[in-house]
Every structure is written in structure tokens, then in C-alpha cells.
Amino acid sequence: MPWLQIKVVTNPDIAEFYEDLLLEAGCAAVTFEDAKDQPIFEPELGTTPLWGTTVITGLFAAEHDLESTLAFLNEQKLSVEGGDTIEFKAEILEDKDWEREWMTHYHPMQFGSHFWVCPSWIEVPDANAVNLMLDPGLAFGTGTHPTTALCLEWLASEPLQNRSVIDYGCGSGILGIAAILLGASAVSGVDIDPQALTATQDNLVRNGLDKERLPVFFPESFESEAVDLVIANILAGPLKELAPTLAELVKSGGQLILSGLLIEQADELIGTYSEWFDMEPPSTKEEWVRLTGRKR
Template sequence: MAWIQIRIDATHETAEGISDALSETGALSVTFIDAKDDPILEPLPGETRLWGETIVIGLFDALTDMDMVVEQLKLWPTMPKDFNHKVEALEDKDWEREWMDNFHPMQFGRRLWICPSWREAPEPDAVNVLLDPGLAFGTGTHPTTALCLEWLDGLELNGKQVVDFGCGSGILAIAALKLGAAHVTGIDIDPQAIESSRENARRNKVENKLSLYLPDDQPSDLKAEILVANILAGPLKELAPLIAERVQAAGKLALSGLLQEQADELKTYYEQWFEMDEPAHKEDWSRLTGIRKS
């Protein structure tokens, strides 16, 4: 399918109003990008943070009369009176194929490789996880996932029981199993994530060692020697008592999905239940680890 887009110059004061106007005039999607290569941190849940100079992009079907769209935008009350804009056609691409072409095998720690299922593993004798994330989060490219994979690679997992809290694509659960864990329980709020984890477990021939649950279905007596949770700082704090309950005495914990400025507060909060280590950082993100108190 062919597309056409309109790019409109904005500031942080005008961007939201322009977005509303584009939506009301039929845009199929609206995107904000930085006009001055000035990166900002990922917004917190429920928060929208914009650059000082922003380009707002509205995406339309290629058959749309863009002259009429521009005239409608000029009349919209939330639009600046004079706005710079550019209308351009988009090349019709196989976006899924392009993404697949750019997802390469990656090494984490000493032994562990994450390999796209459609590529050959570069180190056949290494611990290789074959991954097709599908609609679920988790390829290893995000710093939070990388931090968790590196932590798992550094553990002695042989025979251990593990919980993957927020399992997504199953990347952490399957990595733990390939590194020697006896059994992993994966929990996620998204049914698509459960299905993605299940398919990736089959692909790696570890499906018999992986149990998957939606939160309401998880066993009430579930406990493990190791728990990893790669979600967000807000849910990690909200779910802290439940997460702590899932880790047996002297068990190990890893938390990720939090920004560096959130790490110290969350570390202090978890010290109610765990002997916490100093945070580990990658780019703007952090990982917390600890050992469950007796």
C-alpha cells in the first residue's frame, strides 16, 4: 500500500495542537521527531515529552487530497496561523523484511548469543537462543534486555528454578533455560506475549521446561531461586511485594526497564526484602540486582 505524509515544523508549545489537527483531518498516524538531533529520554508512563524544535508527521493514504487537508489544517483552531509544511510520498517498502534484514546475531556475556531464527548462528558451539519476537517486546537490542541477558550469562543456572516476570518474547526465559536452568515460569499481561514466548520456546526445543501464565492464572505458591523482571519502574514498585514473595530465601533478583534517575529510589524500596547491589547502567538505563533476605 502506498502512503503520503505531511511534515509540519513545530515547537513543544504547538506540537500537541498540530497533532490533534492532523488526527481530526484524517491522519492514520501522527509521529513526533526531533528537528535538531537533540535526543531526550524515553517518556515515563502517561508522560509526553517533546523536543524544543519538533517536526510533526501525519501519515495519510496516498489517494488523499493533500491540498484539501492543508486547507482544513489552516482553519483548525489548534494550528498556528502560519505553519511550514512539506508533503511527500513514501516509498512502498516491505517493512517487515527490512526489519528482518537489520536484526543480526548478538553476543551477551561470555557464552550467550541471541540469533534471529532466519539467520545462521555465528558460533554453533555457543549457547544460542533462536528468536523471532513476533508482536512481543524483546530482541536483545534494547539496553534493558541486554543488561538482563548479561546478568543471566554470569550466573550458575544449572538445575535452578527461574521466574521471568514480564516475559515478552520469551528471550530471558529461553536464555535461562539454554544456560542450564531446570525450569522457568514466564508471566505476562499480554496474551500475544504468551504466544510469542511459547513459539520461541518450541523453536529452541525447551517448551517442556517453560510454563507460561497471565497474571491472574499464576500459581499462588510460586517461588524460585532466581527472578528477573524487565518491565518499567512504576510496575516494579507497585508489584514489589508480589515479586519479593516469588523469590525464596537467598534467591537472586534482577530488575530492569528503569531509567538511571529511577534506580536509587527503587533500590531503596526493594531493600525491605533484598540485600541490594549498586545499580548497573547501559546508556540511559539501569539494572538492579539483589539477594533475598532470610
């Protein structure tokens, strides 16, 4: 069915007031989005910062009394300073199958000469290539984000036969499954999000692989001998905190792949991991970085 949406542009100081106002007016959901392309790449732990100019959208059922709702909102906004300058914009939201809407924009992606990541609902472009069939579900990792793409490019270019791998922060399982399809002999996945562990196992089955090929764990229950390769596509903050843990998981002469960090964060991470690894110059895509190191 179609929906109605009411939008208001505001600032972080009074965003909560307008969120409460929309909820009081009877909306089914409230969303926040950036109005001026001011991304927040890595907020501090425990914080949920908003953008300097934030668009708040309230979603209402089609049968909602729009006229009386706007009258209520316009009356209540006057109770805060500057409320007389605020405008509420009402729109009819087109009726769509939103799950399938994003699917129409997700296409097969090639990494290297012989490896493809393909949406599970699309025919593979090259049946003779190594094809990873993916449905990310609610977990991070489709291959479209530069951090994931940087890792996939590295995996597709390296000899992985008979190597042991840990995908730390496995998300959808895309990197761990890629390692298996490209020849790795033993792969484990670790993530703090239960939805990620579920998505990883679902994508294993989607690729005709037994769940035993990529066992998944929460960090607190994960135990492993040192392996040939650890991949961690997370964020700079956790990567710094996890440095001793990740270093211990890599055997002498083994490799470490780090991603999920911005260009300006690379030097600090290189300094941190240089305690255990000989770090190579960073590889970049857009404003994101991949770091590679070999354990001494």
C-alpha cells in the same frame, strides 16, 4: 504501494487539533514523534505525555489529492492562535516491505563467551555456542535495549543448572528462554500483555522447546512456590509496587534481578528491596541499570 505523508511540527497543547485535522483530511494513520531528542522514559500511569516539540505525521494513500488536501489544511490551521506560522510538509514515502526493513538492522548479539541471541531468519554465527533464536513479534525484548542486554549478560555469566526461575514481565520470552537454554530446570513467565504470552510461546517453539517448558500466565492467575531466581525487567514504578510480590516469589538464599530503571532511580529501588534482600552495587549500561540482590 507508495504512500504520501504530511508532517507538521507543533507543541502538546494543540497536537490534538492537528491530529483531528489530518484525520478529517482523510489520512489512514497518524503518528507522533519527538522532534528534539527529549525522551520520556517513564510517564505516570494513565497518562500519555507528548514531547515539548512534537512532529505529527499523517499517512495518505498514493492516489490522494495532495493539492486540495494541503489547501484544506492551510485554511483550517488559521482557526487556532499561531496557525499562520505553521507549515505542512508533504513527502512521498518510499514503497518498502516495512516488516523486512527493520529485520535488516537486527543482527546476532553475543553475551558472554558462549551465548548468542540470533534473529530467527539469520544463520547462527557459532553453531557450537548456545543460540537463542528470536522473533519478538509485537512484544518487548530483542536484546538490543540496554535493560535486556544487562539481564542477558548476567544470565550468561551465572551457573543456572537445575535452578528454578520466574521471568516476571516476560515480553518476548527472551530472558526465560535464555535461562532454559543455559541450564535452568523450571521456568515460568508472567506478563499483563496477551501478545507477550503469545510471543513467548512462539519463541519457545522456534527454539525447539515444548511449550510446557515455559508456562506463561497473567499476574492474576499466577501461583508459584518460591524459586531460586526471579528476573523482572519492567520499569521502576511497577518494580516498586511489585516489591512485596516479587520478594515472596524468591526463596531464602535465592536471587533477584531487576532492570528497566534509570540510574537516578536505582537508589530508591535499592532502598525498597533492601527490606528483604542484600543488594549489590548497580550495574549500568548507558543510562540504564540492573540491580541484583540475594534474599536473606
